[in-house]
Amino acid sequence: MLKKFVLALALASVSPLVFTSTMALAQEPKMGGTINAVIQPEPPGLMLALVQNGPTQMVSGNIYEGLLRYSKTLEPQPGLAESWTISPDAKTYTFKLKQGVTWHDGKPFTAADVLFSIETLKITHARARNNLVQLDKVEAPDDYTVVFTLKQPFGPFIGIFEVGSMPIIPKHIYEGSDVKTNPANNTPIGTGPFMFKEWKKGSFIQLVKNPNYHVKGKPYIDGIYWQIIPDAAARSVAYETGKVDVLPGGSIENFDVPRVSKLPNTCVTGDGWEFFSPMAWMWLNNRTPVLANKKVRQAIMYAVDREFARDVIWNGLGKVATGPSSSAIKFYTDNVQKYPYDPAKAKALLKEAGYKGEKVRLMPLPYGETWSRWGEAVKQNLVDVGMNIETIATDVPGSNQKNSEWDYDISFTYLYQYGDPALGVGRNYVTSAIAKGQLFNNLEGYSNPEVDKLFEEGAVATPDSKRQEIYEKVQKILVEDVPVAWQLELQFPTITNCKIKNLITTGIGVNDGFRDAWIDK
Amino acid sequence: MLSFVAQRIVKGVFVLLAIIVMNFFLIRLAPGDPASVMAGEAGASDAQFVQQLREKFSLDKPLPEQLFIYVKGVVTLDLGFSFRQQMPVAKLIAERLPATLLLTLTAFGISLLLGITFGTLAARFAGTWADTAITVSALLFYATPIFWVALMSILLFSVYLGWLPSFGYETIGANYTGFAHVKDVALHLVMPAMTIGLFFMATYTRMTRASMLEVKRLDFVKTARAKGLRDSIIQRRHVLRNALLPVVTLAGVHSGTLVGGAVLTETVFAWPGIGRLLYEALLQRDYNLLLGVFVVCSAMVLIFNLVTDLVYRLVDPRIEFAS
Numbered sequence: 001m002l003k004k005f006v007l008a009l010a011l012a013s014v015s016p017l018v019f020t021s022t023m024a025l026a027q028e029p030k031m032g033g034t035i036n037a038v039i040q041p042e043p044p045g046l047m048l049a050l051v052q053n054g055p056t057q058m059v060s061g062n063i064y065e066g067l068l069r070y071s072k073t074l075e076p077q078p079g080l081a082e083s084w085t086i087s088p089d090a091k092t093y094t095f096k097l098k099q100g101v102t103w104h105d106g107k108p109f110t111a112a113d114v115l116f117s118i119e120t121l122k123i124t125h126a127r128a129r130n131n132l133v134q135l136d137k138v139e140a141p142d143d144y145t146v147v148f149t150l151k152q153p154f155g156p157f158i159g160i161f162e163v164g165s166m167p168i169i170p171k172h173i174y175e176g177s178d179v180k181t182n183p184a185n186n187t188p189i190g191t192g193p194f195m196f197k198e199w200k201k202g203s204f205i206q207l208v209k210n211p212n213y214h215v216k217g218k219p220y221i222d223g224i225y226w227q228i229i230p231d232a233a234a235r236s237v238a239y240e241t242g243k244v245d246v247l248p249g250g251s252i253e254n255f256d257v258p259r260v261s262k263l264p265n266t267c268v269t270g271d272g273w274e275f276f277s278p279m280a281w282m283w284l285n286n287r288t289p290v291l292a293n294k295k296v297r298q299a300i301m302y303a304v305d306r307e308f309a310r311d312v313i314w315n316g317l318g319k320v321a322t323g324p325s326s327s328a329i330k331f332y333t334d335n336v337q338k339y340p341y342d343p344a345k346a347k348a349l350l351k352e353a354g355y356k357g358e359k360v361r362l363m364p365l366p367y368g369e370t371w372s373r374w375g376e377a378v379k380q381n382l383v384d385v386g387m388n389i390e391t392i393a394t395d396v397p398g399s400n401q402k403n404s405e406w407d408y409d410i411s412f413t414y415l416y417q418y419g420d421p422a423l424g425v426g427r428n429y430v431t432s433a434i435a436k437g438q439l440f441n442n443l444e445g446y447s448n449p450e451v452d453k454l455f456e457e458g459a460v461a462t463p464d465s466k467r468q469e470i471y472e473k474v475q476k477i478l479v480e481d482v483p484v485a486w487q488l489e490l491q492f493p494t495i496t497n498c499k500i501k502n503l504i505t506t507g508i509g510v511n512d513g514f515r516d517a518w519i520d521k
Numbered sequence: 522m523l524s525f526v527a528q529r530i531v532k533g534v535f536v537l538l539a540i541i542v543m544n545f546f547l548i549r550l551a552p553g554d555p556a557s558v559m560a561g562e563a564g565a566s567d568a569q570f571v572q573q574l575r576e577k578f579s580l581d582k583p584l585p586e587q588l589f590i591y592v593k594g595v596v597t598l599d600l601g602f603s604f605r606q607q608m609p610v611a612k613l614i615a616e617r618l619p620a621t622l623l624l625t626l627t628a629f630g631i632s633l634l635l636g637i638t639f640g641t642l643a644a645r646f647a648g649t650w651a652d653t654a655i656t657v658s659a660l661l662f663y664a665t666p667i668f669w670v671a672l673m674s675i676l677l678f679s680v681y682l683g684w685l686p687s688f689g690y691e692t693i694g695a696n697y698t699g700f701a702h703v704k705d706v707a708l709h710l711v712m713p714a715m716t717i718g719l720f721f722m723a724t725y726t727r728m729t730r731a732s733m734l735e736v737k738r739l740d741f742v743k744t745a746r747a748k749g750l751r752d753s754i755i756q757r758r759h760v761l762r763n764a765l766l767p768v769v770t771l772a773g774v775h776s777g778t779l780v781g782g783a784v785l786t787e788t789v790f791a792w793p794g795i796g797r798l799l800y801e802a803l804l805q806r807d808y809n810l811l812l813g814v815f816v817v818c819s820a821m822v823l824i825f826n827l828v829t830d831l832v833y834r835l836v837d838p839r840i841e842f843a844s
Binding site: 034036041042044045051052053054126127129180185186200201202203204206225227228229230231233234237238240241243394395396397398399400401402404435437438439 | 551552553554555557558559560561562563568569570571577605606607608613616617620672675676679680683686687688689690691693694788789790791793794797798800801804805806
């Protein structure tokens with residue numbers, strides 16, 4: 001490999017023309033072949049308008065499509081819509097749909113499908129419902145035009161059209177039926193580059209190439225086998241023995257990533273998570289007497305060695321978070337108060353706060369070894385500064401229940417940010433999102449009228465420079481107040497056999513389908 | 522004998538009902554319900570979403586009503602609908618049962634055959650190096666955790682030697698048919714079956730050896746020797762046959778649990794069986810599926826216990842059926 005590279009460089013220095021043509025040749029996609037990828041856990045269903053968990057998005061992102069896709073810098077790109085315009089008052093979004101697109105059963109795709117999908121998603125897709133909160137009406141003046149009219153400008157609106165957030169489903173299959181129980185959900189029909197072939201429960205899901213895909217020449221590969229392997233160590237071995245070619249982010253335990261990454265002919269990338277920007281933090285229950293005190297919350301930020309967590313527990317992957325927004329999403333600023341690892345300062349703050357060693361419960365995320373170890377490390381950090389920490393062990397349902405019922409003191413989590421603070425950040429801090437019994441909102445119980453007002457203004461402000469100003473302000477306030485203890489911007493590396501090329505081409509990553517991928521045989 | 526069997530079946534039905542009711546409440550004691558798990562997985566859960574799920578799964582109804590609906594279903598052989606897998610529970614179990622039976626019966630067969638053989642040999646050559654070798658190996662297999670055996674065998678046979686596939690029931694995408702398919706499945710079966718089999722084999726080896734040594738000392742064996750019978754006949758007809766009773770008892774207990782008892786092995790080897798289904802259902806609080814697997818496993822334990830009682834009669838004609 002290295003020799004070839006050196007040779008290519010040598011040739012290039014002699015003749016730039018030779019180098020260029022060699023590169024062009026190397027980049028020419030080849031047709032055919034099947035990709036074996038790991039999927040875990042087994043998805044509950046593949047109908048993306050009904051089920052939105054990670055594995056479903058990963059498999060069904062090949063079957064269904066959205067109106068838009070997003071580059072790694074989160075710029076919108078054509079999907080089922082080939083062009084779009086936004087009115088000067090930022091209230092009307094007009095999409096021109098691609099013509100000649102057909103569903104997997106051969107029926108034509110039109111604007112009626114988009115309208116039907118929007119109405120369905122409002123009922124079945126919690127996140128889509130939330131994203132469409134500013135939508136006044138959606139109309140189809142002709143078969144290939146869709147016009148969204150908003151009640152007021154909504155900054156993140158152009159960012160809500162990726163396949164997982166707004167999958168387009170076929171009207172002719174679902175119209176007049178109960179979408180939730182339609183038997184067609186077991187054999188999903190989309191417009192995507194791959195078609196559903198077979199699902200052998202507990203073993204694999206097979207997708208095959210859509211020969212009538214609307215992007216000429218794509219997809220390059222003949223099909224995908226999503227293999228269901230429940231044990232993380234067994235997934236590593238499956239890759240190691242060549243039975244699978246793709247380990248999507250999070251497939252194997254973090255401590256195994258460096259070893260597997262060094263295997264011959266293995267390529268690793270952290271790309272493809274820009275849209276989701278997973279951010280890990282610890283909910284701090286602001287309602288408890290100890291954590292209601294801002295100084296204690298700040299002390300926790302100083303007490304926890306986040307560089308250690310990144311370097312040791314996450315094997316150097318990810319970034320230490322500076323505040324509520326991930327650095328990959330819009331309107332991020334690092335011009336905020338900093339919390340370096342400083343146990344002495346943490347102790348001083350705890351003393352100032354009058355902390356007397358009251359017991360504080362810490363609940364690690366029950367998502368496997370990496371998270372357990374992280375919980376242990378944080379516990380040690382907090383004990384070192386004099387806190388009395390009790391670890392609570394639970395499983396996923398137990399953790400969900402305890403969090404949603406606010407029955408915790410400190411609890412680990414990680415959430416997606418969906419490219420814009422109005423979609424994935426505000427929901428964790430505004431007072432209106434405090435609701436017992438629900439996950440993924442303001443679980444910590446932080447309430448600050450100024451923050452509420454800024455998030456409200458930020459969502460509808462125009463132009464972007466105004467939004468930048470508002471979100472910078474709110475980030476400063478939050479970082480000062482520490483409603484939750486931000487830890488790391490996570491990075492889940494996708495590990496592939498290097499013969500798989502062009503797997504990740506957008507900010508949605510593996511969830512955006514394998515339409516550009518090809519195998520270098 | 523018929524009335525014995527009939528009585529046992531009637532008793533079994535009541536036991537099964539008691540198991541259903543107990544499990545129904547027991548699994549609901551664990552924190553979290555399927556709606557909270559699915560809301561968590563969806564990454565967005567407003568009140569409407571969670572409520573829709575609870576209504577869909579009938580979790581909004583009072584517990585006694587839910588129990589009544591469930592028991593009514595079981596009586597008509599309807600095990601309900603899996604919340605998570607979006608399929609009827611009976612269909613899911615029926616789909617996975619063959620794989621589990623193939624795995625556990627193979628493991629069971631191997632362990633019984635090898636266990637009794639090694640146990641007999643150890644007893645026959647008690648006190649010699651052969652006995653020591655068998656006893657120490659059996660102790661080793663008995664004491665080693667199953668998951669460790671599984672992972673180490675994957676490392677040795679799949680990663681280093683490349684002889685055996687590390688996971689799954691068959692080679693996905695190969696679409697083998699006929700003998701090639703049988704061979705493919707057999708190759709996939711070797712490691713998981715041996716992993717389970719080694720533990721049980723060790724148990725049967727130790728049990729057979731101990732039991733045979735005990736029977737060997739009894740008077741009727743001395744009588745047989747005094748009669749001038751050949752040693753092989755004494756060992757086989759007199760000693761082994763009597764020594765097998767405790768082994769049959771143990772095998773009877775094991776065989777019932779084998780249906781749902783391969784959780785670890787099926788998970789490590791990605792074997793698409795009932796054990797994995799049970800494990801996943803537990804993590805996802807898939808109540809109906811969990812209960813369904815419990816019902817099937819309990820029924821199996823009851824059936825195997827009945828079969829064990831009947832086998833006693835074959836092994837030892839002196840045992841009579843109390844009616």
